[in-house]
Amino acid sequence: xxxxxxxxxxxxxxxxxxxxxxxxxxxxxxxxxxxxxxxxxxxxxxxxxxxxxxxxxxxxxxxxxxxxxxxxxxxxxxxxxxxxxxxxxxxxxxxxxxxxxxxxxxxxxxxxxxxxxxxxxxxxxxxxxxxxxxxxxxxxxxxxxxxxxxxxxxxxxxxxxxxxxxxxxxxxxxxxxxxxxxxxxxxxxxxxxxxxxxxxxxxxxxxxxxxxxxxxxxxxxxxxxxxxxxxxxxxxxxxxxxxxxxxxxxxxxxxxxxxxxxxxxxxxxxxxxxxxxxxxxxxxxxxxxxxxxxxxxxxxxxxxxxxxxxxxxxxxxxxxxxxxxxxxxxxxxxxxxxxxxxxxxxxxxxxxxxxxxxxxxxxxxxxxxxxxxxxxxxxxxxxxxxxxxxxxxxxxxxxxxxxxxxxxxxxxxxxxxxxxxxxxxxxxxxxxxxxxxxxxxxxxxxxxxxxxxxxxxxxxxxxxxxxxxxxxxxxxxxxxxxxxxxxxxxxxxxxxxxxxxxxxxxxxxxxxxxxxxxxxxxxxxxxxxxxxxxxxxxxxxxxxxxxxxxxxxxxxxxxxxxxxxxxxxxxxxxxxxxxxxxxxxxxxxxxxxxxxxxxxxxxxxxxxxxx
Numbered sequence: 001x002x003x004x005x006x007x008x009x010x011x012x013x014x015x016x017x018x019x020x021x022x023x024x025x026x027x028x029x030x031x032x033x034x035x036x037x038x039x040x041x042x043x044x045x046x047x048x049x050x051x052x053x054x055x056x057x058x059x060x061x062x063x064x065x066x067x068x069x070x071x072x073x074x075x076x077x078x079x080x081x082x083x084x085x086x087x088x089x090x091x092x093x094x095x096x097x098x099x100x101x102x103x104x105x106x107x108x109x110x111x112x113x114x115x116x117x118x119x120x121x122x123x124x125x126x127x128x129x130x131x132x133x134x135x136x137x138x139x140x141x142x143x144x145x146x147x148x149x150x151x152x153x154x155x156x157x158x159x160x161x162x163x164x165x166x167x168x169x170x171x172x173x174x175x176x177x178x179x180x181x182x183x184x185x186x187x188x189x190x191x192x193x194x195x196x197x198x199x200x201x202x203x204x205x206x207x208x209x210x211x212x213x214x215x216x217x218x219x220x221x222x223x224x225x226x227x228x229x230x231x232x233x234x235x236x237x238x239x240x241x242x243x244x245x246x247x248x249x250x251x252x253x254x255x256x257x258x259x260x261x262x263x264x265x266x267x268x269x270x271x272x273x274x275x276x277x278x279x280x281x282x283x284x285x286x287x288x289x290x291x292x293x294x295x296x297x298x299x300x301x302x303x304x305x306x307x308x309x310x311x312x313x314x315x316x317x318x319x320x321x322x323x324x325x326x327x328x329x330x331x332x333x334x335x336x337x338x339x340x341x342x343x344x345x346x347x348x349x350x351x352x353x354x355x356x357x358x359x360x361x362x363x364x365x366x367x368x369x370x371x372x373x374x375x376x377x378x379x380x381x382x383x384x385x386x387x388x389x390x391x392x393x394x395x396x397x398x399x400x401x402x403x404x405x406x407x408x409x410x411x412x413x414x415x416x417x418x419x420x421x422x423x424x425x426x427x428x429x430x431x432x433x434x435x436x437x438x439x440x441x442x443x444x445x446x447x448x449x450x451x452x453x454x455x456x457x458x459x460x461x462x463x464x465x466x467x468x469x470x471x472x473x474x475x476x477x478x479x480x481x482x483x484x485x486x487x488x489x490x491x492x493x494x495x496x497x498x499x500x501x502x503x504x505x506x507x508x509x510x511x512x513x514x515x516x517x518x519x520x521x522x523x524x525x526x527x528x529x530x531x532x533x534x535x536x537x538x539x540x541x542x543x544x545x546x547x548x549x550x551x552x553x554x555x556x557x558x559x560x561x562x563x564x565x566x567x568x569x570x571x572x573x574x575x576x577x578x579x580x581x582x583x584x585x586x587x588x589x590x591x592x593x594x595x596x597x598x599x600x601x602x603x604x605x606x607x608x609x610x611x
Contacts, residue, residue, distance in 0.1 A: 070089065070090070071089075071090045071091075072087050072089055073087070073090055073554065074088075074101070074551075074553050075535075075536055075553060075555055076400065076550050076552050077107075077114070077118055077400065078118060078121075078176065078399075078400045078535050078536075079112075079114040079115055079118070080114070080396075080398065080399070081245070081396060081397040081544055081545035082107065082396075082544060082545070083106050083400065083543075083544030083545070083546075083548055083550055084100060084104065084106060084107035084111065084112075084115050084247050085101035085106065085107060086098050086100060086101060086111075086115065086118065087099045087100075088119070090555060090556060093556060093557065094122075094556070095119055095123075095536070095556050098116075098118065100115070105226045106225055106544065108226075108247075108250055110247050111247070112246035115247070118536070121510070121534045122534075122536055122537075122555065122559070124559060124560075127560075128511060128512075129531065130510060130511055130512045130560075131560035131561060131562075132144075132560060133145065133146055133148070133149035133561065134528070135148075135149070135152070135525075135529075136519070136520060136523060136525050136526065136528075137525060138524055138525070139524045141516075141520070141529065146530075146561065146571075149528055150571050150572065151575070153504070153506055153528050154576065156478070156504045157169060158576065160477045160478050160503060161192075161193070164473070164474035165193075165445050165473055165474055166193035166194040166196075166444065167193075167194050167445060167448060167472040167473065167474060168475070168478065169192070169194060169196060169476070169477070170196045170197070170453075170454055170476050170480070171185070171196065171480045172197070172199065172456050172479065172480065172481045172484045173198065173199040173405065173409055173410035173482055174482055174484050175199050175200040175201060175400075175401055175406075175409075175483075176399055176400065176401065176483045176535065177401065177405060177409065177483060177535075177565060178401060178404070178535060178538070178541060178542050178552065179405075179407075179408060179542065179543060179549075179605070179608070180540045180541065180566065180601045180605055181564075181565045182199070182401065182405040182408060182409030182410065183408045183409060183416055183604060183608045184565075184566055184582070184599065184604055185409065185410045185482065185565070186408065186410045186411070186415065187429075187433060187582065188572075188582060189410055190415070190426075191440070191443060191573070191576075192443065192576065192578075193443030193444045193445070194444070195412050195413075195448070195449075195452060195453030196453035196459075196462075196476075197410040197412055198410065198411065198453070198456035198459075199402075199409055199410055199456065200398065200399055200402060200405075200484055200488070201402050201405060202455050202456045202457055207363075207364040207369030207370045207373060208395050208397075209406060210370055211370040211371070211373035211374045211377070212377055212393065214374065215377040216381075219406075220403060220545075221392070221395040221403075221545050222392035222393050222394070223356065223391065223392035224548065225248050225251050225394075225544075225545075226251050227251075227390060227392070228251040228252055228390070228394060229251050229258070229390075230255070230354065230389045230390030231255050231355060231390040232259070232260050232261070232352035232353060232390065233260060233261040233262075233263065233348050233355035233356070234255060234260060234261075234262055234263065234356045234357075234358060235264075235265070235345065235349060235357045235358070236262070236264045236265070236266070236272055236276075236359075237264075237265040237287060237290070237357070237359055237376070238266075238359035238362025238363030238364070239358045239359050239360035239361075239396055240272050240360075240362070241272050241360070241396060242274070242275065243270065243272070244360060244361075245396050248396060249272070249275070252275070253275065256275070256277075261278070261348050262275055262278075263276060263278045263279075263280070263345055263348060263349070265279075265280040265282055265290060265337075265345070266280075266281070266282075266362070267281060267282060267284045269281070277348075278341075278344055280337050280341045280342070280345065281336070281337070283334070283336045285368075286336075287366075287372045287375065287376075288368070288371060288372055288375045289330075289334035290331070290342065291372075291375040291376060291379055292322075292326040292331065293326060293328065293332075293335065293339075293342040294342055294346040294349065295319070295323040295346075295379055296324060296327070297342065297343050297347070298349075298379075298382055299323060299324065299382075300324075301346075303347075303350035303351075304382045304383065304384075305382070305384025308384030309381070309382065312381075312387075313382075316381070319378055319382070328342070353383060353384070353385065354389065354390035355390075356385065356393075357379065357380060357385075357392075357393055357394065358394045358395075359373065359393075359396070360396040360398075373393075377393055380392070394546075397545040400535075400544075401542045401543055403543045403545055403547060404541070404542060408608055412452050412453035412455055413452035413453070416608055417611055421450055421451065423449070426441070426449060426450075428611070432607065432610050432611040433581070433584050433591070434585070434587070434589060434590075434591050435584065435586065436586070439581070440581075445473060448472065451471065451472075454470075454476070456489070457489065459476060459498070460494050460495050463475060463476045463479075463498040463502060464498055464501065476502070477503040477504065478502060478503055478504040478505070478506070479498075479502055479505055480505075480506040481505070481509070481513070481515040482509075482532075483532065483565070484515075485509070485513040485514045485515055486515055486518065487513075487514035487518075492518075495518065496521060497522075499522060500522040502526065503526060504527075504528075505523070505526060506527075506530065507519075507528070508532050508568060509529075509532055510531065510532050510534045512529060516529050530568060531561055531562040532563065533558035533559070533565070534562075535552060536552075536554075536555040537554065537556055537557060537558040537559065537564065538554055538601065539551070539553055539601050540552055540605075564598060566598060566599045566601065566604070567597050567598045570582060570583070570594060570598065570599055571597055574597075582599070591606075591607045592604055
């Protein structure tokens, strides 16, 4: 939903928060001040002293003038994939208040506790932000200038590229980037000459993308959050939406008010389970036997949608043959759930159609996550719930733009729009980018352009494994963490060893993340921290889990010495010698205009829409 409230209209408009702001420009005590005065922040200093680097000095905070201009900027919460719209109140350049958007079909004027705190990203007092470029020298981080940072990082990366090739680098992108930044990073890395790039989706819903795409062609949520109000039954398995996606529960509870039956199957009794009409506890990892047990009763009782299957589904007979092997006693033995519980799930889903299923990390984070999500999809096909209002496979993703970054961002095995890394795909995008294809091909080592790159879950092996065991000429020598922290991954001990062995580690992030802390444990030098602006300090589009597109307005200017990610990419591209290619400047035509080293966000949008 591309709805933008103009600042002038908003200032004169009738939002409750704006009326209060306009009529009562008086000082208030915010939460942070209250905590400070009550003595509840005493522990902050003790916590900060444990950090391996000192970056938490007090910043000069700009105060909003009482007679300053009041503006309202429409933005989107960054904490999960629901896509809650927020009106940010800016007074004299300072973000002072926020309000959930009441006409948003996604959050319906609601906030969760996470969303209610996003203004803290725009605060300078007691900020935990990474404030300026830093370099690890003799085990301590020291402040440096942006010019020094770009020159030193650029020189080191160019030297590694010359000595070992572009595949000796690995670029970890971010699902926190907006669509334009994610797309530009995908392009940037390809211009550097490697497919070694990835982002959080790999360790989040990549199992979903593959499992669902191999079932009906594309790997994403089929319906919308607000469409769940049309469901007659909703089955949560592998999702604790009440805590992970709180605002999504608004739609679920509206459905329940209209008579929908809520089912939760989970090894734990969660807050989502507390809202269920039927809760079933089962053994972790036995999702497939559970679903097969439900399908057994569906087929045995003739509850499948026979006409739908005949018209639209291929291979259901083979599924039926396999499912009927899973008799109730075998299912109970595997799952620990009783036959009565499983029968009740089947009956509820079959007799209250359209019915919807919801999953999240509880299914994807298994070694057989691919198969789990396929089983859930097969159930919905058997019941005829796909392609119908109130039905569907409703996949709650994690980060605010993980869907958009998956669609057009830095993936090791695809170009924007899920074009595979084939020569024809590169020719297509070279035309879109206004880049000479032969030049682009020459950036890659021979034969590597059409090979998928490394993934974020395996870059450790790219550093530590013997060279003959990895499918490229050189081991990794440099890793760039761009809006991604490694503490969300396993193999931490090996990761620290890999960081120790690298020639160069670059961390680009609004905050001094675990990447910087882990590296400082084992290194004395060779680490750079570059402060990126948050998503509230730039504009751009963002794709929620249901693929609804929204536009974020720039709320405030970048704080401290941070720069927008697209600016950092452009500065590095200038250093690498392909700035013109990054912005499509060739033959008297330039796709993306640049102002003060910042590529225009809307021009980037226009470019990927041409692809």
